[in-house]
Amino acid sequence: MSCPFGKSEAAENGSGDAPGDAPEERGLMYGEYLCLDKLLSCVSMESAKHGPGVHDEHLFIIIHQVYELWFKQIIYEIDSVRELLCSVPFDESKQLMVNRRTSRVVSIMKICVEQIHILETMTALDFSDFRDYLAPASGFQSYQFRLLENKLGIKPEWRVSYGKQHYTDVHQAGFHRELRKAEEDDSLLSLVEKWLERTPGLEEDGFNFWNKFTSNVESLLRDIKRNAKEAETDRERLAFEKEYKDTQEIYSTILDVNIHNTKVARGERRLSHKAWQGALLISFYREQLRFSQPFQFLNLCMDLDSLLMKWRSNHVQLVQRMLGNKPGTGGSSGYMYLRSTVSDRYKVFVDLFNLSSFLLPREYIPSLTCRMRSRLSITERPNPAAGVGAGMKRLQLVPPNFNKD
Numbered sequence: 001m002s003c004p005f006g007k008s009e010a011a012e013n014g015s016g017d018a019p020g021d022a023p024e025e026r027g028l029m030y031g032e033y034l035c036l037d038k039l040l041s042c043v044s045m046e047s048a049k050h051g052p053g054v055h056d057e058h059l060f061i062i063i064h065q066v067y068e069l070w071f072k073q074i075i076y077e078i079d080s081v082r083e084l085l086c087s088v089p090f091d092e093s094k095q096l097m098v099n100r101r102t103s104r105v106v107s108i109m110k111i112c113v114e115q116i117h118i119l120e121t122m123t124a125l126d127f128s129d130f131r132d133y134l135a136p137a138s139g140f141q142s143y144q145f146r147l148l149e150n151k152l153g154i155k156p157e158w159r160v161s162y163g164k165q166h167y168t169d170v171h172q173a174g175f176h177r178e179l180r181k182a183e184e185d186d187s188l189l190s191l192v193e194k195w196l197e198r199t200p201g202l203e204e205d206g207f208n209f210w211n212k213f214t215s216n217v218e219s220l221l222r223d224i225k226r227n228a229k230e231a232e233t234d235r236e237r238l239a240f241e242k243e244y245k246d247t248q249e250i251y252s253t254i255l256d257v258n259i260h261n262t263k264v265a266r267g268e269r270r271l272s273h274k275a276w277q278g279a280l281l282i283s284f285y286r287e288q289l290r291f292s293q294p295f296q297f298l299n300l301c302m303d304l305d306s307l308l309m310k311w312r313s314n315h316v317q318l319v320q321r322m323l324g325n326k327p328g329t330g331g332s333s334g335y336m337y338l339r340s341t342v343s344d345r346y347k348v349f350v351d352l353f354n355l356s357s358f359l360l361p362r363e364y365i366p367s368l369t370c371r372m373r374s375r376l377s378i379t380e381r382p383n384p385a386a387g388v389g390a391g392m393k394r395l396q397l398v399p400p401n402f403n404k405d
Contacts, residue, residue: 046133054130056122063119064139070108071144077101077108078151078188085191090198095293102300109307116314120321127322139315143175150182152304153189153348158267160340189348192301193271199278200290200375207375209281212366217251220364254358271351279355284365288376301349312342 031037043061047054081101084094139145186194201207224247228240253259254276263269271279279298286295316338325335344350368376 045130047130050133054126056126057130057133059122060119060127060130063115066115067112068142068144070112071142071148074105074108075144075148075151077105078148082151082186082188082191085188085195086186088194088198090195092290095297099293099297099300102297102304106300106303106307109304109311113307113310113314116311116318119318122322124322124324143179146179147182149346150179151185151187153187153270154346156183158345160337160345188301189270192349193275196275196278196282197272199281199294201281201285201372202274202277207369207372209366210277213277213280213360214255216360216364216366217255220360221248221251250357267345269351269354270348276351276355279352280358283355283359285368285376288368288373290376290378298349298352302352305347305349305353309342309347312338312346316342 042065043058045053045057045061047057081098084091084098087094201209204211221244224240224244228237228244231237231240253263254273257273260269260273260276264272269276282291282294282298285291316335319338320335323335347353
């Protein structure tokens with residue numbers, strides 16, 4: 001593609017085509033490559049079709065078109081991450097690629113969050129000048145955003161009812177099939193869940209992390225109870241007794257599989273019990289070589305969730321500023337409906353945020369065995385010679401010796 005910002009290398013060197021030379025085949029120009037004729041012609045103000053165009057409608061259209069372009073890129077990146085996580089066993093040499101692409105999505109969402117503030121340069125009166133031309137169009141009809149939610153892991157039963165309609169009813173019939181398919185396919189959440197369930201160290205015939213974790217929680221509770229008995233004042237005793245009760249109550253929700261499964265059934269938790277174990281294991285030993293990048297990935301998932309929540313929250317505030325309590329152009333209750341979406345029911349990786357409830361003090365973290373420490377000092381990837389999924393190739397990573405001459 002020719003660079004539009006300067007002369008070509010041939011022109012600078014004075015080596016252009018001589019008269020009579022056969023012209024070389026011309027490559028794509030900047031505007032052709034980006035299809036700018038089509039892209040820029042997409043800005044069509046409805047107000048201009050009924051009289052003098054309303055100035056701020058141009059900004060309104062541009063902002064929303066840019067959002068849709070960013071949604072397209074986010075979906076593209078999320079699909080690639082999902083494809084990488086689909087591999088069983090997972091090729092750990094691809095973890096950096098997974099992290100890099102998820103980080104890219106996080107960076108895009110940061111822009112999306114800030115982009116809303118540009119719309120705040122428009123006043124409510126400015127918006128009212130062209131709002132009537134928008135009906136029945138609504139941001140709820142953004143097919144790409146609903147598709148993104150499904151690919152991330154939002155389930156239909158978690159959604160807030162939109163005017164007593166199924167969320168797909170507001171979209172054109174052609175989009176229904178793809179939205180339904182995204183519901184049925186493995187989402188990023190379900191793939192992360194399966195990936196966590198395979199975390200090295202969970203094997204009962206190996207390190208058996210969960211058995212060690214349970215034992216150390218019991219030790220923590222015994223020590224708190226002993227502190228209560230040995231307290232010198234009633235005030236200290238009551239404080240330790242309360243700590244014991246609260247600690248026991250919190251850890252029982254993760255140690256008791258039945259309680260955990262009940263919370264999953266109620267929608268309060270997303271991940272399976274085994275996946276929770278894997279997430280805790282990675283969090284405790286994140287400084288070990290093999291868990292360093294997986295830990296970063298879990299944090300990137302939380303970053304993405306946080307930014308989506310910020311985007312929703314900023315959108316809610318903008319709508320209240322522009323409309324107050326008026327109903328939305330698409331028939332929703334407007335501000336009240338949007339406010340109900342800013343909650344944990346729309347937070348895909350809410351379990352990762354709640355992991356901190358079950359972190360143990362450092363002195364109670366189970367010690368790594370020599371064998372487990374060795375396992376965490378290597379990465380594993382599929383061995384092509386063994387066939388698909390047939391074996392793993394172990395890669396010993398030895399840190400450099402900076403003291404060596």
